[in-house]
Amino acid sequence: MSYIVTNDHVRLSYSDVGDGPTMIFLPGYSDIKETWYFQSKYFSENGYRIICLDWRSHGCSSHTAKNMKIMRLAGDLHELITTLKLENVILIGHSMGASVIWAYVTIFGQTNVSKIITVDESPKLINDVGWQAGIKNLNWDNFIELAPLILQQPLTEQQMPATLKNIRNRLKTDHPFDADLGYGLLLDHMKQDWRTTVINITVPQLFVVGDKSPLWAGDYSNYCEKKNNINIFKTLIKNTGHFPQIEDAERFNSEINFFLKNT
Template identity: 45%
Template sequence: MKMMTSDGIQLAYTDQGDGPVILLLAGYSGIKEEWQYQVTFLLQQGYRVITLDWRSHGASTRTAKHLRIMRLAADVQELLLVCQVTTATLVGHSMGASVIWAYLTIFGEQRVSRIVTIDESPKPLNDTYWQAGLNGLTWENFWVRLPYILRQPMTVAGISEPLRQELKTTRAVHPFDEALCGPLLGDHLQQDWRETCQSLTIPQLMIVGAASTMWQGDYTIICENNNNNVVRIQNAGHMPHMEQPDAVNAYLHTFISA
């Protein structure tokens, strides 16, 4: 399915099933097909499941226009309106989590019943007072390291061969342009959503890849004394939803149905 945003960009999405709505949002360079195991499971549990390809990702329009986290949050709002969703659970992996926090900052919690973030710190940049961001990333080395972020190991358990082949086939048809999307990654990594996390009045589940090499320190400390849950997926790196889908699905279902 396709929708046109208010700034003239065509976005690809899927909308399947009936029941409580769950919107699955991939990370930087990610595509909606990454959620295959979650979509199948959640549909079986009686949910309505929506997935989205960000602008310049997957089957959506390739463009340099408005490649900013705040604009992606607006795209989410417009998707919810197109799909006539009045309330939803938002699930975001990596940059998708950043977009969720941006969405809540701009649009509030009116359409969101709860959120799930997967392996993402609310502040990727480390500084003197925050040492729970992207491993080794500081303002001093930011622009030098930026082009190499995707070169880091992302998984420890690997991804099943059927899913790997599906992603390979889809990416061959819709290749990702790192040079085009570089400004989006830069914008994402400069955000600070700690205040948003601390001010939430809806439940948040933080899913952490226990063996993820992406992060230093423990960014889940931002959830202390707040309406949050933290779970760690064993034998998983930065992509628990693909590395250990059964474990992630179980936590999702328990959290959403509570």
């Protein structure tokens, strides 16, 4: 395990294995870098350098209330990339990790990004009159009340493999997530609207969708179609919920590998 210290003095934990083109894996809200266990193993053994990051106040990184905003997390990602002198990175984000990728592109552009992969995340979480593909039952009138409850529901369709479950349980016991510290980040995440960003990205993008994800009111991937952006691709991982990278790692890795080799 390695660390960098950000310009606002927060210590960020990351793992770094393998050699080759760099893939940076980014977890979702309240999650830890070890959620990418099966991807780290598979892709590092198949010619890639794999970096997995713990967000501030997540996992083995410093737990702090300082600057808990999506745009600041994008800045943390930028500091990781610049500190390690990485070039032409492949960015993979699950859930909130996808939001951070879109924020990163908004602030820093795409010149150092070769491909983007987002996993089970709508570009807009709050539903309104013109958008019904956010989180179920979530709207501007109730999002503050519902925010703490969303992650309390079952999010997976299939059981987590025992190997990863044991790793996650041990690390989450040693480094528990503080929901009070993270609450402001959760609200900030929910307020974002990345639809314009998604449409204007010019590097290849893959949207990975868990076909039984319990989160979404409608099919947000309809917005992420080639008719809106010729660089957009999408794939459906059948019989998976919000964590397709865990629930069906073999199929997930195969779809990612196909995308990387053919775009």
